[in-house]
Amino acid sequence: MDSPNPNLRSAALLVFLLLASVANAADKPNILIVFTDDQGYGDLGCYGSETNKTPRLDQLAAEGTRFTSFYSQTVCGPSRSALLTGRYPLRSKGWGMPASEITFAELIRPAGYQTACIGKWDVSNRKAILDRMPLAQGFDYYFGTLGANDGGNVRFHENNEPAGATDDMGSLTTLYTDKAIDFLKEKRDPEKPFVLYLAHTMMHTIIDASDRFRGQSDGGLYGDVVEEFDYETGRLLDVLDELGLSENTLVIYTSDNGPWNQPKYTDRKKGHPKGSIFWGASGPLRNGKGSPYEGGYRLPCIVRWPGKVPAGRVSDAMFATIDFMPTFANLAGFEVPTDRRIDGIDQTDLLLGKRDTGREHFYFNNAGVRLGNLKYLKPDAYFHGYAIEDDRPKIEELYDLESDLGEQTNLAAKEPEKVAKLRALMKSIEGSDPPETSPIQIK
Incomplete structure (x- = not known):
């Protein structure tokens, strides 16, 4: 039998590679992160609220997986630097995140993704420092505010240019959602998968809702804001449906x-305006923002990817924002940096229901550590001033979160060996980065 024509073989191989490339691109999911500000563990109906009506987020939870041991950080800037870099704030530096930090946006863009950031940035010291703003940190498009709204006013940037200001805090949730929808409809490249990081300003300090929602909830102005979030998130999800993007x-x-x-x-x-007390619910958790107790760090987290992430599932596996970068690396096909310590882990199998376990441990900044169900706090655990509990004795604390989620029974005196083990783990996490032997140049 004659040998196949080599030209035909080459053409067939080229077609195969092209088809494989298309298939690989199709396998890469779009990624939408909706990141709210100062929202409590108990604020949503699907997390136990009997006051706030959140039908769209409850529906999202029914369509995906609801995580009950999910950790962010305890304050704004550190939380954002951790999410962006996969590194605890003691390394990624929070509000002062240096330009040398590498974000998931910088890594996913060379893998073929279009990247957009809308909303509160908060890692460039709330200043227009170009090499620390979103466009220099891997995002193709940015609209939002570089800081918070503590003074009842925000100033916007679009990409690197000033884009006006407002003191109408009730307009922000709709504005950011409109900008996200505009990205999906008008700025998105349909030939590429996308990452859209939507970081809202509400419910930070000077809260407010639009006229449509103000005074409509049973939870005061804070409840109005929660319910507006629910509606606006639903509006964004509807656009995914409209554009045929939801399935992937x-x-x-x-x-x-x-x-x-x-x-x-x-x-x-x-x-702050009369009645605008920004008072969220921690549910069964102790304390709130600025505290190393669970109420400061443990947050709602709902994940949906139809046909991939199990629907109607509730998982108590330990999961955290620092895990997003390594997980995106697996899903999108890029490598995490090897020249620095990455604290996140790949949680793809947890998300896809192939594994029930998550992180083994989680570090509370300058405060303590959780290992399994045991949580340790050192005597001088750091609290932001407003979160300090004046009657808390400055002693070591150990809690079993499986039986004592509210952290009321200190077991430290009864379990010195466990305390020693967790104390040593905490110190090992606080160790410095490895030497930069193979720096990545991707900017």
């Missing part, structure tokens, strides 16, 4: 830290 979009809904729910802060905060 990994949707992640979570928050940056626990809620302000401490009188020390609200009693002294000046300048």
Whole structure:
């Protein structure tokens, strides 16, 4: 038998490679991260709220997996640097995140993704420092504010240029959603998968809702804001449906830290409109924003990817924002940096229901560590001032979160060996980065 024509063989191989390339691109999911601000663990109906009506987020949870041991960080800037880099804030530096940090956007863009960031940036010291703004950190498009709204006013940037300002805090949730929809409809390259990181300003300090929602909930103005979030997130999800994107979009809904729910802060905060007490619910968790107790770090997290992430599932596996980068690396086909310590782990199998377990441990910044169900806090665990519990004795603490989620029974005196083990783990996590032997040049 004659040998096949080599030209035909080459052509067939080329067609095969092209088809494989198309298939690989199709296998890469779009990624939508909806990141709220200061939303408590107990603020949503699917997380136990009997006050706030959140039908769209409850539906999202029914269509995907709801995580009950998900950790962000305890305050805004550190939470964002951790999410972007896969590194704890003691390394990624929070509000002061240096330009040398590598974000998941910088890594996923060379893998063929279009990247967009809308909303609160908060890792360039709230200043227009170009090499630390979104376009220099891997995003193709940016609209939002570089800082928070503590003074009741925000200034916008579009890409690297100033883009106006507003003191109408009730307009922000709709505005950011409109910008996200505009990206999907008008700016998105249909030939590429996308990452859209939507980081809202609400429910931070000077909260407000639009006229459509103000005064409509049973939870005061804070409840109005929660319910507007639900509606606006639903509107964004409807656009995914409209554009035929839902089936191949990994949707992640979570928050940056626990809620302000401490009188020390609200009693002294000046300048907020009457009734705009930003008082969220931690549910069964202790304390809130700024605290190393669970109420400061443990947040709602809902993940949906139809046909891939199991629907109607509730998982208590340990999962965290620092895990997003390594997980995206697996899903999108890029490598995580090897020249620095990456604290996140690949959680793809957990998301896809192929594994029930998550992280083995999680570190609470300058405060303690969780290993399995045991949580350790050191005597001088760091609290932001408004979160300090004046009657808390400065002693080592050990809690079994399986039986004591509210962290009420300190087991440290009874379990010195466990305390020693967790103390040593905490110190090992606090170790420095490895030497930069193979720096990555991707900017």
